[in-house]
Amino acid sequence: MLKVYARLNLYGTQPFSPFTVKFVLHLQIMQAYCHSLTEYKRLKTREVRIGDLLMGNFHPIRLQTMTTTDTMDTLATVEQSIRCIEAGAELVRITAPSKKEAENLLHIKNELRKRGYNTPLVADIHFTPNAAEIAARIVEKVRVNPGNYVDKKKFELIEYTDADYAEEIERIQEKFTPLVRICKEHGTAMRIGTNHGSLSDRIMSRYGDTPMGMVESAMEFLRIARYESFHNIVLSMKASNPQVMVQAYRLLIQQMDAEFGECYPLHLGVTEAGDGEDGRVKSAAGIGTLLEDGIGDTVRVSLTEDPEFEIPVCKDLVKRYTSTTRITTHIPDIEKLTYDPFNYQRRESIEVGNIGGKQVPVVIADLSKAGKIEPSTLERVGYNYDAGNDKWNISDTAADYIFTGDQLLDFALPGTLKVIVYPQAWKLATDKEKYYQIDGLTSYLNSTEKSQLLNFVMVDCYNKGEILSANNLSQLAADKTAVLCLSSTNDHAMPSVRRMLVELQEQKLLNPVVLIVDSNWQTTDEHLIHYATEAGALLLDGFGDGVCFGMTTNSYQQASSASADTSGRNYISNTSVEQFINSTAFSILQATRARISKTEYISCPSCGRTLFDLQETTAKIRSVTNHLKGVKIAIMGCIVNGPGEMADADFGYVGSGVGKITLYKGKEVVKRNVASEVAVDELINILKENDAWVEPAS
Numbered sequence: 169m170l171k172v173y174a175r176l177n178l179y180g181t182q183p184f185s186p187f188t189v190k191f192v193l194h195l196q197i198m199q200a201y202c203h204s205l206t207e208y209k210r211l212k213t214r215e216v217r218i219g220d221l222l223m224g225n226f227h228p229i230r231l232q233t234m235t236t237t238d239t240m241d242t243l244a245t246v247e248q249s250i251r252c253i254e255a256g257a258e259l260v261r262i263t264a265p266s267k268k269e270a271e272n273l274l275h276i277k278n279e280l281r282k283r284g285y286n287t288p289l290v291a292d293i294h295f296t297p298n299a300a301e302i303a304a305r306i307v308e309k310v311r312v313n314p315g316n317y318v319d320k321k322k323f324e325l326i327e328y329t330d331a332d333y334a335e336e337i338e339r340i341q342e343k344f345t346p347l348v349r350i351c352k353e354h355g356t357a358m359r360i361g362t363n364h365g366s367l368s369d370r371i372m373s374r375y376g377d378t379p380m381g382m383v384e385s386a387m388e389f390l391r392i393a394r395y396e397s398f399h400n401i402v403l404s405m406k407a408s409n410p411q412v413m414v415q416a417y418r419l420l421i422q423q424m425d426a427e428f429g430e431c432y433p434l435h436l437g438v439t440e441a442g443d444g445e446d447g448r449v450k451s452a453a454g455i456g457t458l459l460e461d462g463i464g465d466t467v468r469v470s471l472t473e474d475p476e477f478e479i480p481v482c483k484d485l486v487k488r489y490t491s492t493t494r495i496t497t498h499i500p501d502i503e504k505l506t507y508d509p510f511n512y513q514r515r516e517s518i519e520v521g522n523i524g525g526k527q528v529p530v531v532i533a534d535l536s537k538a539g540k541i542e543p544s545t546l547e548r549v550g551y552n553y554d555a556g557n558d559k560w561n562i563s564d565t566a567a568d569y570i571f572t573g574d575q576l577l578d579f580a581l582p583g584t585l586k587v588i589v590y591p592q593a594w595k596l597a598t599d600k601e602k603y604y605q606i607d608g609l610t611s612y613l614n615s616t617e618k619s620q621l622l623n624f625v626m627v628d629c630y631n632k633g634e635i636l637s638a639n640n641l642s643q644l645a646a647d648k649t650a651v652l653c654l655s656s657t658n659d660h661a662m663p664s665v666r667r668m669l670v671e672l673q674e675q676k677l678l679n680p681v682v683l684i685v686d687s688n689w690q691t692t693d694e695h696l697i698h699y700a701t702e703a704g705a706l707l708l709d710g711f712g713d714g715v716c717f718g719m720t721t722n723s724y725q726q727a728s729s730a731s732a733d734t735s736g737r738n739y740i741s742n743t744s745v746e747q748f749i750n751s752t753a754f755s756i757l758q759a760t761r762a763r764i765s766k767t768e769y770i771s772c773p774s775c776g777r778t779l780f781d782l783q784e785t786t787a788k789i790r791s792v793t794n795h796l797k798g799v800k801i802a803i804m805g806c807i808v809n810g811p812g813e814m815a816d817a818d819f820g821y822v823g824s825g826v827g828k829i830t831l832y833k834g835k836e837v838v839k840r841n842v843a844s845e846v847a848v849d850e851l852i853n854i855l856k857e858n859d860a861w862v863e864p865a866s
């Protein structure tokens with residue numbers, strides 16, 4: 169089925185009995201997780217019917233979201249569903265925490281149908297098989313979480329023998345089969361939706377908190393469904409960490425292919441992504457990476473915002489693959505992968521100055537379109553000049569280099585900042601420890617004037633531009649000052665750059681690599697998604713010792729003239745283009761865990777279980793903690809799922825009753841049922857007690 173690579177099928181083609189526990193042995197690292205790494209081809213999946221909607225088997229990638237209203241409030245849920253549908257949602261998910269909400273889905277569905285909306289509804293189930301069995305008779309699809317459908321999570325580490333484990337699987341089969349049979353009888357679809365944060369104690373005990381654990385968690389349920397000859401199934405592998413999420417989906421595809429010889433449709437999402445720019449960047453890095461390889465049949469972008477605002481982001485993610493005007497030059501096939509797509513490992517490179525080796529990726533800010541550069545211009549990229557003290561204040565998200573085109577600067581620069589210019593300007597620069605040149609490959613190799621320290625060399629990968637010949641490669645390999653700046657004008661740009669990186673690995677070239685991404689999109693979200701997909705996909709596989717993002721002249725002019733925005737969703741119009749791009753670069757490095765420079769927020773999108781205003785509370789917590797570099801704070805709407813799903817957060821703020829908040833350090837409760845009016849102050853106290861607090865700069 170996946171033609172490029174050989175398949176290892178440990179299960180043979182016999183129907184699999186769920187009573188038999190077999191574990192996949194990784195006898196060799198399999199590389200098969202998509203049809204092609206160099207050509208855009210959708211992954212073939214089974215066709216699934218959800219009401220009148222078909223999914224998988226090359227049907228368009230479906231867009232979906234989830235309501236945040238109380239499911240018992242029929243009118244509010246109907247009206248919010250309609251806003252989502254009008255925005256373009258093709259499926260709407262509604263939480264059904266208990267039997268009464270599951271029963272109320274009928275009223276919601278009837279009202280929607282009465283108003284002429286036939287969009288399929290999905291019941292979201294955690295912990296309550298009886299609610300699932302009711303919902304499956306009413307709505308078109310049910311989502312179950314294999315981490316908590318049968319198991320109750322107590323964060324216990326249990327030693328299982330193979331016999332114990334098989335007994336557990338038997339217990340799951342007993343509890344899960346009735347739902348499968350109801351779905352089969354009523355033509356209801358099902359999503360087996362694994363969450364990294366809510367794996368059962370059983371899976372955690374055997375596989376740990378790993379992508380393989382996530383995959384096995386879903387596979388156990390999938391085997392039971394297949395045993396019942398039920399195939400109307402979609403799967404998801406969500407995590408708030410895009411690296412874990414991407415690896416888990418890839419591994420799931422590989423495992424389904426190995427065990428069944430076919431794949432079920434995949435629902436893509438990054439959980440608890442948060443809000444605003446960070447939420448979009450995290451989602452795009454995870455979802456976009458998979459979409460680039462043709463993976464994904466439906467997407468949900470989980471934002472801590474009203475659900476209808478998720479849909480335009482889904483559309484922006486998906487439309488990149490529906491364009492009929494893509495200009496794609498052939499990219500040579502990859503015969504053998506030189507990296508492991510299932511385990512993160514940073515590409516080995518040498519250190520050239522502060523770039524490469526084990527150093528964090530650098531950020532190069534493109535100021536070439538900013539006009540005359542004054543000290544105040546550098547505020548856009550994290551440097552504030554204090555004229556009174558003649559001192560530069562440098563933020564945690566200050567760019568490491570600026571690219572100014574042909575412009576040499578006429579003021580003293582901050583000590584940590586260096587400037588990249590074209591060769592003609594570089595020749596005129598007097599301080600060769602501050603200024604470095606960037607040149608095209610051929611021109612650089614033919615040049616006799618080079619820095620003894622650091623030179624940037626541009627390569628346009630697999631387009632009409634320069635190709636790395638054997639001679640070029642050996643010259644670059646011998647040059648310990650050359651940092652390669654890879655970009656591609658090919659419309660299939662990320663795979664072109666990735667292919668070049670594979671070529672560098674094959675040829676054992678260790679020069680550091682800066683990923684250059686230009687955007688010619690128009691809106692803020694389109695730019696964010698473009699940078700996060702193109703660079704994020706490479707960073708997640710360990711590629712990139714630096715990033716440099718820019719805009720084409722048209723996009724830059726359009727973004728610069730964007731009028732002020734009061735919705736808070738157009739980040740460019742409220743800042744400058746350079747500030748937006750610089751902040752996006754650091755967000756992408758943070759989302760891909762390549763460079764941590766700010767506080768990380770893991771906030772759930774909220775749903776009918778939410779016990780406080782999540783958007784307002786998240787904004788409040790963010791405003792007092794956003795200077796805590798590297799601290800991960802989770803803000804979760806309910807105590808039922810929140811603690812399980814807040815993944816690897818350092819501290820948690822979780823709704824535990826009306827007006828009540830429970831505060832966590834890791835998975836441990838520190839203060840239970842604190843009044844919400846003082847809960848943020850209490851959170852700060854806990855941060856202080858645990859040495860995670862620093863006073864904000866005045």
Ligand code: SF4
Pocket residue numbers: 772773774775776777778779804805806807808809810813
């Ligand atoms: S953690 Fe948030 S989204 Fe998840 S069930 Fe609870 S309130 Fe709903």
